[in-house]
Amino acid sequence: MKLKKIVLKPLLIERMKKLLNPSDLGRFKKVIEKPPQNSIRCNTLKINPEKLKEKLINKGWKIKQPFKDYPEIMIIEGKFSEKEPIISHIGVGGRGKEGGKNLILLEPGELGNSLEHLLGYYYVQDIASMLSIIALKPNKNEIILDLCASPGSKTTQIAAKVENTGTIIANDLSISRLQILSANLERCGVTNTIITRKDAIKFCEQVKKTGILFDKILLDAPCSGEGTLRSSYRTSLMWNSNTIKSLSKLQKKMFKNAFEILKPQGEIVYSTCTHAPEENEEVVDFALKEFKGKIKIEKINLPLKTRKGIIEWSSNYLNHLRVGGWGKEGGTDKKFSKEVEKSCRIYPHDNNTEGFFVAKLKKIK
Amino acid sequence: MTPKILNKIEKEEILKILNEQFGIEKINGMLLTNNYEKFFIYQGSFKEEEISKIEKAIPIEKIGIYFAKVEVNKENKKRIRLSIEGSQIMKNQITKNIFELNEEQVKDWLKGNEILLNDNLKVNKDINKSDLENTQTIRVGDAVSLGGGRWWDLGFVIITHKGDFFGTGKASENKISNFIPKSRRLKK
Numbered sequence A: 001m002k003l004k005k006i007v008l009k010p011l012l013i014e015r016m017k018k019l020l021n022p023s024d025l026g027r028f029k030k031v032i033e034k035p036p037q038n039s040i041r042c043n044t045l046k047i048n049p050e051k052l053k054e055k056l057i058n059k060g061w062k063i064k065q066p067f068k069d070y071p072e073i074m075i076i077e078g079k080f081s082e083k084e085p086i087i088s089h090i091g092v093g094g095r096g097k098e099g100g101k102n103l104i105l106l107e108p109g110e111l112g113n114s115l116e117h118l119l120g121y122y123y124v125q126d127i128a129s130m131l132s133i134i135a136l137k138p139n140k141n142e143i144i145l146d147l148c149a150s151p152g153s154k155t156t157q158i159a160a161k162v163e164n165t166g167t168i169i170a171n172d173l174s175i176s177r178l179q180i181l182s183a184n185l186e187r188c189g190v191t192n193t194i195i196t197r198k199d200a201i202k203f204c205e206q207v208k209k210t211g212i213l214f215d216k217i218l219l220d221a222p223c224s225g226e227g228t229l230r231s232s233y234r235t236s237l238m239w240n241s242n243t244i245k246s247l248s249k250l251q252k253k254m255f256k257n258a259f260e261i262l263k264p265q266g267e268i269v270y271s272t273c274t275h276a277p278e279e280n281e282e283v284v285d286f287a288l289k290e291f292k293g294k295i296k297i298e299k300i301n302l303p304l305k306t307r308k309g310i311i312e313w314s315s316n317y318l319n320h321l322r323v324g325g326w327g328k329e330g331g332t333d334k335k336f337s338k339e340v341e342k343s344c345r346i347y348p349h350d351n352n353t354e355g356f357f358v359a360k361l362k363k364i365k
Numbered sequence B: 001m002t003p004k005i006l007n008k009i010e011k012e013e014i015l016k017i018l019n020e021q022f023g024i025e026k027i028n029g030m031l032l033t034n035n036y037e038k039f040f041i042y043q044g045s046f047k048e049e050e051i052s053k054i055e056k057a058i059p060i061e062k063i064g065i066y067f068a069k070v071e072v073n074k075e076n077k078k079r080i081r082l083s084i085e086g087s088q089i090m091k092n093q094i095t096k097n098i099f100e101l102n103e104e105q106v107k108d109w110l111k112g113n114e115i116l117l118n119d120n121l122k123v124n125k126d127i128n129k130s131d132l133e134n135t136q137t138i139r140v141g142d143a144v145s146l147g148g149g150r151w152w153d154l155g156f157v158i159i160t161h162k163g164d165f166f167g168t169g170k171a172s173e174n175k176i177s178n179f180i181p182k183s184r185r186l187k188k
Helices: A010-019 A022-031 A049-058 A127-136 A153-161 A175-187 A200-210 A233-238 A241-260 A281-290 A318-324 A338-342 B008-022 B048-057 B084-089 B103-110 B129-133 B143-147
Strands: A038-042 A061-064 A073-081 A096-098 A101-104 A122-124 A143-146 A167-172 A193-197 A214-220 A262-272 A295-298 A312-314 A333-335 A344-346 A356-363 B030-033 B038-042 B060-063 B065-072 B078-082 B098-100 B156-161 B164-171 B175-177
Touching: A010 A022, A038 A049, A038 A153, A049 A061, A049 A073, A073 A127, A122 A153, A127 A153, A127 A214, A127 A262, A127 A344, A127 A356, A143 A153, A153 A167, A153 A175, A153 A214, A167 A175, A175 A193, A175 B060, A175 B065, A193 B048, A200 A241, A200 B048, A214 A241, A241 A262, A241 A281, A262 A281, A281 A295, A281 A338, A281 A356, A295 A338, B008 B030, B008 B065, B008 B078, B038 B060, B048 B060, B065 B084, B078 B156, B078 B164, B084 B164, B103 B156, B103 B164
Parallel strands: A143 A167, A143 A214, A167 A193, A214 A262, B098 B156
Antiparallel strands: A038 A073, A038 A122, A061 A073, A073 A101, A096 A101, A193 B060, A262 A356, A295 A356, A312 A333, A344 A356, B030 B038, B038 B065, B065 B078, B156 B164, B164 B175
């Protein structure tokens, strides 16, 4: 598979330099050039991980279950072939030969075109994207809101965790995205979900009037997608700093409204697939200040390497970039609450995943 | 438009047909429909009142997932075609009219092709559920008693292979017609 070379915009490089030390930045740049590894989540609503693993091994696929506590998470390291030569690399780890057979890459689209996928036995999902629900820890019989649900990776993950009990409301705005969500819920056999179509903020305002409150809310917010550079070449082309600013405003508004329809003692997970602090720690910091005395941030344990949320961020880098003609405006120094450190940053070079951010907050009153 | 929730009598009518066709004895959850042709199943905790509360505030796009379609046959009798998920949800209760594909037929079926029947077809009256995991035998339950010897009169049969459930096919004398939607077919 020939990959398009990702060219990061200078301003994005400057921002990443502020988040990572030189050695990390080098590793970051290197890993985003590589395709993401093939990770899947066994859909335990339909099959148990052991059975699925057996089926996939029988197909000739090499399977790794990286986390003992989460056997449903699997990485497809490649497939064995007696005929074909070894092609390029397998994931990041290199190439292999086992039992006289060559380990080769899956063909493009092969993961989504297997019998097991069509039957809904697994969901193709990056491990980083699975972390929101690991943090949310949904329990059986809870009422859960997935506010920006499409395409449904996390909704299906919640449904599997709660074994189709309770109720999930899966909301999104775009019709085309809702169609994908609906197809994925169907394929995965998710029977405890109601799909609604509404702007996230209006959804919360309207639901507030009904008196319905949620035990758990997932706010996997629309974001600038800096974490998805490995799988989405377009993101590197579309990225710009103005979008980050406007998204940050929107995300704060979304959080504020979502928090209003959370039950007392209820929990909300805020996540994005971007590294931009304005869309991450700044939103969490805003939430802690806005709902002071009613909210607390919780520590989360995730099964891979994470880094603490940052508590200082300066976007003054624009001053020197302005000379080169890239920037238009000056930045500001921002200081966040020390509590924000409980948020988790996931970098692609730390775990060979996509990039991600996740924070869990509780309504204490 | 929010689908209508079937009342007890309507749900029992569906169950009666499913029992006759596949031996199903219980449907857990709510059945919903827009047009009394396609039916959806919702197994979440919300009762009708809570759904109605949500509906008044927010447009509901869908509740639950596609479960089954009701068709009327030549004898003006209602027959039910379970979706892939419908057959998987009900798999532990399905005891008759099961068509077990062999290895070669599985890929063909998932590509959306009909299955042409030949002399290999065997008709078994009794279906032993535990056999499903290992058997390669093609079989159609209750064929002799219901079809007067012509098993294909039964129409809908549940398609399986070694414990995997692929929804419903429609049996006729020489073939089983395929209803796998395009979006769920194998592409090559």
